[in-house]
Amino acid sequence: MVARIFESCYLEASRVHIYDGFLSTPVWAAMDVVAVPAVGYVVRRAQRGFDEARVPLLGVMGAFVFAAQMINIPVGVGTSGHLVGGALLAITLGLPTASVVMCAIIAIQALVFQDGGILALGANIMNMAIVGVLAGYLPYSLWGRGRWRKSAIFAGGALSVMVSALLALAELLFSGVPMPRSVLLLSMALFAVSALLEGGITLAVVEALEAIQPGFVRRPAAGRSFARGAIGLAAVLLAAVGFLFASTAPDGIERLGFETGAAHARAMISTPLAGYQWNLPGSPWVRKAGAGLTGIALIYGACLLIGRGVARRRSV
């Protein structure tokens, strides 16, 4: 009985699709705006030219992940886990391809199964298909060749789920969804468990795949600047940890909950038109956390640019 409750909680924890109605207008709109160029970028990289010959492969592997997400993986104690698949796709198909496949999956889930909102598509895509897949691939790209290969694959699986979940949580909190501290900590515990399970399942499937046909699992791209990869990984971890730290600030959450409730009454839309007034909740905590996350994002962006410059000079 306890196991079944745990299992259904786990299922909720590993599926971090946000529905419409949860995110505040600034949040879902901003994520949609960010997602458009991101998706455009991964599509261009995955397509490799004007040829559409790879479409069936990506489509079928998307169907595979879809189907795989429903298979019960017994993890002992009478419960089962499920594969989410972002890291697995990244390791076997490479980064931009895996992202495109996940985008297609998220779109079909939202449209056909109403699993995830339409206005929230930008957020879901960024969380799971862009950042989640990237996080799943980073450890493998850094350490996938050497002694730490298995740990790298495990870490990729765990990180992809953890980062997606934390980003979703961040977006919900920014939207003013009230979350008492106990619920927050419970959610994060569940995320951690599902992250570990994803790591384990991803590793087990990759190993089984290599036994069937070694060619399926690609070697991590050679010549990648170690420094750049490490910076990227550090930035992602920083963002996640930074948020964790900020969010467990003792009174922050309760205050956030009450104040945004009042703030939203103020931020009413006075006209039925789509135009609105952005009234950021007045709590100073939110401003600080927002600034913090923005700062981390800027640092990450700067590191990426620096790293790219370094990599280019080195490869010359």
Add this chain to the structure above:
Amino acid sequence: MHHVVLERWSRGASVLHRRDPRAKLAALVVFLIVLATAHRDLAAVGAAMFLLLAGALVWARIPLAGALARAAVVLPFSLLFVGVCWLAGDPARGAALLLKSYLSALAVLTVVSTTPLPLLLRGMESVGAPRFLLMVAQFLYRYLFVISEEAQHMSKAAASRGATLRGATSGSERFHAAAGALAVLFARSYGRAEDIHRAMLARGFLGRFRTLHTLRFGRADGVFLALAVLAPVALRAAIERMP
């Protein structure tokens, strides 16, 4: 399976079915935005939006009860948050979440149950979504049920094997058996993708998919679009202006 029923519904012949998918998509987005940005008089606005959607479903001859049930997929998650909001002392917020998420899902369902998915995807291309991504989604949808069925067969086979070896199979063995089954499914899917590619080449594929039918936006579509955009906007404005 859910999407088999949806597939059947989407091939109806009502007036709503025959409208251009781009008009339906635009109407959907406007509806969702009107709903998402509503904060006052939510009960009344919600009721009005619900009636609008229910009316559309009935007009399109979609089984209403079935549709209402299918949109309920959002309920477990939303009810969870209703509980959380109640704990946090803001039950009104929870009710708003529940209402908005359910109605949004119902709105999407209304569009998807009156438009075959490949047509919907083609409509999205016309408004700028990357063609490559939409084709991937089309192929995903085509083989979704095929591979899900294969997965089910494998699950059953593995389960029956587990049952006969109950004494001998430890948790770890069952875990690795399941992971192995996934790996086999991966390999089969990959092989199927190669088969499809071969079949494409054998029929002269030169690098680009050509479409057989083009979308045509007619007068009826224009009228529908105007009405479908005005209705939620006007309803909400009217409700909010009432004393």
Add this chain to the structure above:
Amino acid sequence: MAPLVEVRNLRFRYEDGTPALNGVDFRLEAGETVALLGPNGSGKTTFVMHLNGLLEGEGAVEVCGLPVEKRNLAAIRRKVGIVFQDSESQLFMPTVLEDVAFGPLNLGMSRERAEEVARAALETVGMGAAAGRPPYHLSAGEKKKVAIAGILAMEPEVLVLDEPTTFLDPPGQRALAGLLNHLPQAKILVTHDVPFAQSMCGRAVFFQNGAIAGQGPVEEIVVRFGWDFALGWSKSRP
């Protein structure tokens, strides 16, 4: 009259080096229906994929006088149509009509002409009513017919069918045989189904270890290579 297909000393190795075809010689004349028999893994399907350039080996392969090489592939793939064993992977478009029109559209036909040709092909196989339906819901026999229509729409001169009766029940097999008998193209049938081969084919070619071990009338080949299990069983009944 020049043969439709002429193969001389065809050799092919897989990527890992294992030999798949060891010097195959083959001819197909207009109007012929030939059965390719042989154990699994003997190279039948591999051989057939050389006829439209999906695989490229060493030796000479000519279709309607054209050598099978890159510059001729477009023309050759129109002349040789392969219906693969798994129809599910061959019907990859959202509806039956769009799938059958896939070939004509690739050949450069206009949308209207491609639709015309596709509908005509569907009528020929008796699946005209299914034009707007998604392929998933069709039965195995119906899928096979649609797959054949997709090839017929390209107006080929040679039809190759790889294990066409797999997944078909006896009535389905009979329907397929009836349909194929009506088609004027030369045909190559890769099959394990001996009665099917007997009913349709004038000549059989027996593959073994990547080479042709024998050719001749179907009954003779079947008996010579011990492929007459089914026949023997039916003969022993009183």
